[in-house]
Amino acid sequence: MTRHQKSLSRRTVLKSSVALTSMLAAPGLLRAEPAPVKVGLLQPISGAFALDGDLAKIGAEFAIKEINDAGGIKALGGAKLELVIGDSRSNAEAGAQATEELQSAGVAAVLGGFASGITLTATQTAARYDLPFVVDCAVADTITDRGLKNTFRFNPNFSMATAVALKNLVKLNDDAGKPIKTVAIVHEDGLFGSGLAKIMQEKLPPLGFQIVETIAHPTPARDMTNVVLRLRALNPDLIVPSHYFNEFVLMARTLQQQRVRPKGIYAVFGGAASSYRFVNEFPEAAQGVMDCNHWGDPKSPITAKLRETVTAAGKFYAYNTPINYSLVKVFAQAVEKAGSADRAKIIEALAANEFDSGIMPYGKTKFDAKGQNSSALPLNTQVQGKDIKVIYPAEYADAKPVFPING
Amino acid sequence: MTRPRLSTLAIIVAALAVVPLAGLSGSLLNLMIFMMIIALAAQGWNILGGYAGLSSFGHAAFFGAGAYAMVVLQTRFGVNAWIALVIGIALGALVGAFIGFLSFRSGLKGSYFALITLAFAEVARILANSTNFTGGAAGILLKLQTGLPYLQFADRRYFLLIALGFVAIGLLVSWWLEHSRFGAYLVALRENEQAAQALGVDVFAVKMKAIAISGALTAAAGCLYAQNYLFIDANVAFGSWISIEALFAAIVGGSGTVIGPLLGAIVLLGLGELTKMVSGGIPGMDLLVFGVILVLSVAYSPNGLVMLMKSLGLRAPAKAREA
Amino acid sequence: MYSPQIVVEALLNGLMLGAIYALIALGLTLIYGVLHIVNFAHGALLTVAMFMVWLACARYGLDPYLAILFVAPAMFALGYGLQRFIIGPASHGKDNGILLVTLGLSIIIENALLAAFQSDTRTITSDYSFKVVELGPLLLSFPRVVGFGVTIATTILLWLVLHQTDIGKAIRAVAKEKLGASLVGISVPHVYAMTFAIGCACLAVAAGLLMPSFYVSPKTGAAFVLVAFTIVVLGGMGSIPGALIGGLLIGVVEAASSLFLGDSLGQIGIFLIFIVTLLVRPTGLFGARA
Incomplete structure (x- = not known):
């Protein structure tokens, strides 16, 4: 009504x-x-x-x-x-x-x-x-x-945003004592995801991250189990996802179900990662997810x-x-x-x-x-509790990053 | 069968050509260009689906082939727009021949043919979406450069006239079909393929020709689309929307008639705009109305608006009813 | 490259997902076998069923599996009405007419849902959404395991209905010989509508099985319908065992190809199977009709 x-x-x-x-x-x-x-x-x-x-x-x-x-x-x-x-x-x-x-x-x-x-x-x-x-x-x-x-x-355009995202990722990792060594990229095969994956594949290795796998999937995806099973096998420290709302939700739910617990999930323009709806509907799956996205002060x-x-x-x-x-x-x-x-x-x-x-x-x-x-400039956000907090850069941050999320 | 005279066609085209001269607003001009592009795609569909009775659900394959040829040739190889247009049309015919060769060899028709064309269009969409050559998922842009050699005009009425010129060619092709032996073969195989074969018609060759012409016309629509909007991606070029609009316009207007696709495109898109205005922000209302019109027209006017107008007494020949 | 455990899990998951595909294909193939039409509205009708399940769960707090008991009769009635009062009369019994009417219906349904629910995605959270069945070292999604079991049960039930009941016999009679059936007093339009109704009821079951782990938006059905077409063609249009085996097969193939080739290319694999089957053996694995 x-x-x-x-x-x-x-x-x-x-x-x-x-x-x-x-x-x-x-x-x-x-x-x-x-x-x-x-x-x-x-x-x-x-x-x-x-x-x-x-x-x-x-x-x-x-x-x-x-x-x-x-x-x-x-x-x-x-x-x-x-x-x-x-x-x-x-x-x-x-x-x-x-x-x-x-x-x-x-x-x-x-x-x-x-x-x-x-x-x-x-x-x-x-x-x-x-x-x-x-x-x-x-x-x-x-x-x-x-x-x-x-x-x-x-x-910010795509290149600017990814540059900031990478810079902040390095800082995040350094501040926490470099817990992240391996990264898996999961992206939808459209404009959005493919473009991001390409940049990540180029830029992450020189920064000291090892990319263990890049997984593309179509939108709409009927199932994320296969993607998640691969992630479980590879057990990367960090997952970098880039997809739209539905697929992100599917993946986050399947990760939770299959008990895959990476040290962090770091999205760039993540479809759901800075969505209050996602946080509201799946608080457990959303916990600790980070995003680098458009965001107001x-x-x-x-x-x-x-x-x-x-x-x-x-x-x-x-x-x-x-x-x-x-x-x-x-x-x-x-x-x-x-x-x-x-x-x-x-x-x-x-x-x-x-x-x-x-x-x-x-x-x-x-x-x-x-x-x-x-x-x-994009901001880095993280789902903390029932809220989405800004964690980087310091002048806009209203919370400290919780990282790594799973021990 | 209704067979308009050439003079009737000339009057229709002339009337449409006069409209832009009357000083349309930009948005109406834009709408009219879009109508012509859809009409052309529908004319292509009509050759195969209307005259030959082979309903394709994947004319996007041809539309996309034309659109991609147009943009890729210009941006990657610096080919002149007009030459790209010709190559794009030829590519549409070629893709038609390829799909036709495979499916007609296996004797596919009816639902099977509809399904396989749908599948081919989807494969094309996925490939275009993941290949770098076609710009991948980001799509490709054409540069905005106005001038005759670029087939882009500061005054868009010229573009409308060119699109209208192609629609006129489409009308002529259909008119020719109705007056040629080839067209008669097509109708014969639509009505009863076995009988046509028994009478010595080379069914395979006839179908191949039909799908090539059909592909070429729809590809021309794709070329014009790319040239007008200057941006395409896999979902625009090979997406199911165009397969559906082409089919809708042809059927609602009157499949297997000369004027049907043009009439259908104008009525449907005009109605779509009207619905949008009336329905305000409610999403999907225009397509909903399209769907209802399609079902109603199949139910009550299976021969389309052209025939409906005739049977409503404009000129009611007994022939119209049996067509 | 992958540990055997992952491969086994992926294949099992594919098998179980394939079961749900099969259930969707079951209705499609049944309708094809009897009416000899490809129902292009099948995907849209699946979406309708999913929205019904969502409403039952989100608004009335029903369990999604329990909701099937209510949604199935509703879909049955909807299917009966659609075929009896819209598709049948509007298509004048012509193949092309049916193709176009069902296509038109799918567009109407999809956009009516869009107007009513907007393009939002909706999910339900049930107790089992995140549950797993632990089979030794294997973690199997609970909703999937249930889906597999229910699909097998539904297929057997459908088989029994077709072979043991009067309406089942009438359906098979019409499928075999329409004219003969009508001569012995079977009402063909009624049988057609019943067939369509049963096909829609199958969709209701599929919807109930999907919702705990999936989402619904007005376009959701489209994601499944092309796979369902592939299964129907692969299994043989009109063949019920064909749909079941075709579904399971596609599920496994999809899982294997996405494990080794990636999900995007896995999609092309499905279309290629589809095209090759149509070209080489349009009767499919189990189809008898030429």
Whole structure:
């Protein structure tokens, strides 16, 4: 029942945002107020990633409200920000189509994108109109490698994140007295997992880790027993998994069942490793799992507020909310600096300035020549008790790592 | 059988060509390009599934072959887009011939043929997903470069016209089928293969030709898709979605008719957009409606919209009912 | 390269997983044997059954194995209704019509589930989810062992139903000679619907066996359906012993190939078996019909 109400309310929000758009687009209305600045948010509101889209929307709406309540965009005489949502329906063509719709709605920029495949096509569509596009959490390096002038990425890309993940792994291991010597990599055979496995295979051995096995599996996987049996035979000190939610849950459950107890599980962009749902549903299997992922600053008071909002909506908190919250904040600063809602000026402002990163641990956001935020940084988290704690780097950490986990 | 005149086809194509000139918004233009791509894929399906009665559930194999050829040739070998397009289409025909050779030699038809095409498409998907040459799971990107030699245009109406040109070719091929001996053979083997064989039709050769033409048309759709969206991965190119959309459009529009696939693609995708607008954020509503339409059209209008329109009195020849 | 213990465990696990595949294939092959159609909605119907089990467990606190007792009749009724009132009439008895109607149904079911439950994955936690049966040094997953036993029992039960009951005899009569059967007064549409219903009830059993160790989302059925097709083709379309043996075989092959080749390539292995069987021996191991 509650499910229905939720989708209903989402629909109403969608409709009213459309209604608002068309109302405000009418010329001559409310001449006294400065024209609002429309921000497009491209997210998968329906389809396979609908949950992520919902979380992102909550974050973006929260930021918009904050900015508008504080008097809007000062440089434009207090112009309000107005969110226009484009539903990418979790697939690439629909993402392109939704971007076209946002373009037709006259947005000043598009934020979001979420998945790499969707983001790749959507940024290209936006490029046709010189429409600024700031990516929220898609990680494929190629997104900013194509020389698209309009495309910026707020979050760390794949290479940056894995570099940090490796650095922190070494530190973690050194601090604990080097308990880890052997590593097994388990990855799904898609974009995500294969890419990560490749980097790990290259970089781990020079750092003194011996890779005993790399196991690929398809998504969806029907069974993880064979994978786990192999792990049991190899008995690696550390398991580095990279897969989506379902497979991670299957694996973690099977590990528990087959009594495989490595000294650590260290995921990079782990599908479930930083999911409160996983922690809630399988607390035992989730215990001690570490992840290196997008994550908001746990010490910021706004993080707590966002978590409350998400929980109140009956959802499990994840990184989509803080990222999209912060992204809207960055966009607002860019408009302030540009002094205009003109697209070319916004692109210029994004490329030329430094920005506060909202509640993301990025220090000062600065987009490099390719449009990549060079300060972007993933955080290391660990499931501890019923919570997900940040364990690295020290300035953001709210807990000490528990490592090695099994003696 | 309904046999539209060439002049009718010309009017349809001309009417579709005029639409973009009327100044469509970007999103409508985008939708129309997508419609043409699906229509072309469906026209390909129709040659085999409609005329020859061999329902394939794996036309993604051809679509993907075209799409990958288009992107791989351009990005890895620096081949010109137009030449890549030609090679992509030829590759579709070749893949068709390969699958056809294996399955027709073993005399597969009906459910067996549907299953084996599905399996081939899945194998292609898994291979494309795990091979470095095809960009693996990351997929491949085409660079955004506008200009005639790159087959990318700043003004996307040109691309729409090119897609429409291919749909026109698809219409012509189907029209030719209905007026040629070859087309008659196809229909004969759909209706009764043994009888056709007894009459001296080389069934194997006819089927091989049909699957090659079918593969080529659907591959052309794949090429256009890649060229329009500039990004493909294994799930887009070889995923079951395109097998299903091609089949849907052809059947709903009217399988074994000239205009059916085009009509089906326009109606289905148009309806899909409409459903999305009406249903708001509820996921899956558009596909749900597609499914319902498919079942209803098989139940009440097994000969598709084309025939439905005819039998509703636009021109009700007795022939339509027996087709 | 692996210790014998691991290999034995992997193969046993494959055998037990294969049993559940077989159970899914059982319904498919039965429907094929009698109606001569490939039921493309089979995967979607499995998802429906899994959601029913999930609802029974998550909402009403039932034990997943106990839930089978409720879900099986529900699936039986659903299957009967679908064939009698939708698939049968809508397809006009044509092969192509049935292919397309079942495909359409699978899309409707999958997306209706998506609209109702969204794309979330759902799991149930039962007492046995993490339990193992210790067989000497071997650790066998408890849900799998139960699955194996129940599959064998279900197959025997199905065999008895087909050979000892009136409806079973009618089903076999229709499978052999439709026209003759209808001449002696058997209602063919009723028998068709009963067959479809029994096939769906098998799915309910499979769903109950899967849920303690698996998850369900609107697309879950798709992960199993291609394997089920392979098993049906390998065992011989329409053959019940073929489905059982084909299922066990595929399970073992999958386990062995994923142990030695990796899981991704193991998937291709299944499709290759599928394609080669279709090309070389479309009647499968046990199929009699050409």
